[in-house]
Amino acid sequence: MKRTSDRLGDMQPSLQQMPDDHHLEMVSFYFAVLSEPTRLKILTALRHGERTVNELAAEIEAKQSNVSHKLKMLHQSRILVRRKEGTQVYYRIGDEATMTLCREVCRVQAIVMRRARGEVHDTCRLPDQRCSISGGTCHWQDAHPLAVHDSTQGAD
Structure with missing residues (x-):
């Protein structure tokens, strides 16, 4: 027969089940990326297919430099992927x-x-x-x- 303290211990998550700090930081960064309205506008604009920085800037009515900065973060977080064609860089959703x-x-x-x-x-x-x-x-x-x-x- 199990002791009461053993049964209570079974009900509480162990430290081994708790994600480590690095993992939690990565999850936090992911949600931070999604927490900004301009980045959400970019994702919305890309729902119909790939676009260049200039096309996105025109569609969401934002400065090209601001859109470039947001695209960099979305790409670094692997939400977006990009491909180069000549001098143009095309972005698209990479993480469904x-x-x-x-x-x-x-x-x-x-x-x-x-x-x-x-x-x-x-x-x-x-x-x-x-x-x-x-x-x-x-x-x-x-x-x-x-x-x-x-x-x-x-x-x-």
């Missing part, structure tokens, strides 16, 4: 997992905003590939309805 994460956050935020405004929030559109969010409205291409299960509905 990041775009999946962005879609899920976008979907949840749209539902939260609808709920805060008292609007119907039992459905939200889920994109086929990528999304962006603006003013509480999801904007997706070829969107498909998604039923969202809300445990608060029907509760008094």
Whole structure:
């Protein structure tokens, strides 16, 4: 028979299961990269395919130097990949997992905003590939309805 302290020890995560500081720093950096609106605009602009720095700057209405700086960080974090063709450098999404994460956050935020405004929030559109969010409205291409299960509905 196990002693009580052994059973309690089994319920608590061991230090071996805890990620090391280096791993946590990398995760923190990843989320920091995604925490800046201009970088999110760049990702949104790239959802339709690769673009050059100048094309991105024009599309998101930002200075080319600022876009270049943001692209460097996104590339270093391996969210974007680039290819050179002559004198042009083309950037594209290289990490679909990041775009999946962005879609899920976008979907949840749209539902939260609808709920805060008292609007119907039992459905939200889920994109086929990528999304962006603006003013509480999801904007997706070829969107498909998604039923969202809300445990608060029907509760008094």
